[in-house]
Amino acid sequence: MQLVINTYGSYLRKNGDCFVVKNEDNALEISAKKVTGILITAGALVSTDALQFAVESNIDVVFLDKYGNPYGRVWHAKLGSTASIRRKQLEISETIEGLELAKQWCVKKVGNQLDFIARLKRPRKDKAEVLEDAIKSLIETITKIESVTGTIADKRGTVMAFEGAAGKVYFDALNNVMPERFRFKGRSRNPAKDEFNAMLNYGYGVLYSQVEKACIVAGLDPYVGFLHTDDYNKKSLVFDLIEMFRIFAEQTVVHLFSGRKVKVEFFEQAKGGYTLNRDGKSVLIGALNDTLDTSVRYRGRNIQRRNIIQLECHRIANEMLKC
Secondary structure (H helix, E strand, O other): OEEEEOOOOEEEEEEOOEEEEEOOOOEEEEEHHHOOEEEEOOOEEEOHHHHHHHHHOOOEEEEEOOOOOEEEEEOOOOOOOOHHHHHHHHHHOOOHHHHHHHHHHHHHHHHHHHHHHHHHHOOOHHHHHHHHHHHHHHHHHHHHHHHOOOOHHHHHHHHHHHHHHHHHHHHHHHHHOOOHHHOOOOOOOOOEOOHHHHHHHHHHHHHHHHHHHHHHHHOOOOOOOOOOOOOOOOOHHHHHHHHHOHHHHHHHHHHHHHOOOOOHHHEEEEOOEEEEOHHHHHHHHHHHHHHHHOEEEEOOEEEEHHHHHHHHHHHHHHHHHHO
C-alpha cells in the first residue's frame, strides 16, 4: 500500500519497525512491511530517522505539488542495473528498433482506450452508437500506427499525431458517459479547466512517480526518451512509458464520476481553472490505490496492477538488450 500524507502539519516519524503519522486529529502506526511508497501532498514534518528507515526499506518518499506532479523524491542512490542497459537505450533511441518499441507502447495505449470504451458501451444502450463510432476510429488508429516504418527520428511526429488523434476520439467518448454536471471539453492540463481534468491530472501525477521508480529499478534512464524528445531535466522516457499505464488513472476517475462519488466540494477554484482539495485528493488516491492493488491477468499470471508497471519496465529493458 501507499502511505499518503495529505493533512497540513502532519508529522512522519519512525517507531521500531513502523512508520507513525501524527496530526492534530489522530495518529496512525503502520508496519514498514505493508508500505510500498510514501506520498506527501501537503506541508508536513518528516524526521531524518523516518527518511533513513524508508531508504533502508527500499521505500521511496515522493513529494507532490497541488496538481499531483512529483517535484521531488527521497530514495536510495543505487542504480537499477548495469550500465549496459542505458548504453543500449541511447544506442537505439533514434533507430528503427527504437521506432518499433515506441510503436508497441502507443499501440498498447490505444488498445487500452479501445477496451475501456468497449466495456463502457455494454451497459449503456443509449450511448451505443457514439461509443461504437469511437471504437471503430481507435481500431483504425492502431492499424495506422502499426503500419509506420522508418526510424524514430523520421517518424516521431507521425506516430505522435496518430496518438493525439486517438486521444481526442477517446476523451470525446468519455465525455459522453459523464454525469451532465461534470461534462468537459477535451483535455486540459495545469490548471485544469474543469473538475474531470483536475482529478485526472492528479491521478496521472501519482502514476508518474511510480513509472519513474520502475524505470530506475529496471536500469532504464528516465531522461532518455523515444517519442518524447530530450530536454533539460525532462524525464522523457517516463513520459513515453506512462502512456501504457494512464488507463489505471482514467478508469479510476471515470468510475468515481459515473458512480456519483465525486462532489463539487472536492474542488477549489484556481487561477484559470480547478484544483483538488484535501478531501478530493483523499478520495482519488484511495480509489487509485484500490485500482493498483487489484490483481489482473498478466502474461499468464495474476498480478497486481502496480506490479505490472515494474514488470513491464524490466521486460522493456530486456528487449533493448536484445536489439
